[in-house]
Amino acid sequence: MALSSYPHSGYRYAYLGDLPGHVKALGSVHQIPVTIPANAITATLTFWLNITTAEANGAAYDFMEVNIRRIPDDSLIRRERVYSNLNSSITENVPGDYRRQSIDLLAYKGQSFTLQFYVDTDFSNATLFRIDGVSLLADGS
């Protein structure tokens, strides 16, 4: 987590993607171990997302994936969501304009896995994927 400008709440948020003024091809990863209880009747991942980009020509070059990965070998179980620079319109390409995202993870009840936020950007025109307030709420029966 980085101490920087434009958090959604508090003072910190995960800062994934190119650094302003230091544009380069970059991969960055945040991984969170998760267990969904076997008796869960709901399991919802929510997070706040802010995407800003300098890409302008209408093609996808920079990506953020939300992945479910197997413990312990880290193999991919499922790619739940893919965002790109094209999705900067979600937050109108404005720094700090976070929008709530929600992913249903009830399909994984009774399982432990790694929740992964993975960013892969190319060498030009920075895209920033700011995520904040990641939570996973599960209700049991």
Ligand SMILES: [Ca+2]
């Ligand atoms: Ca780029």
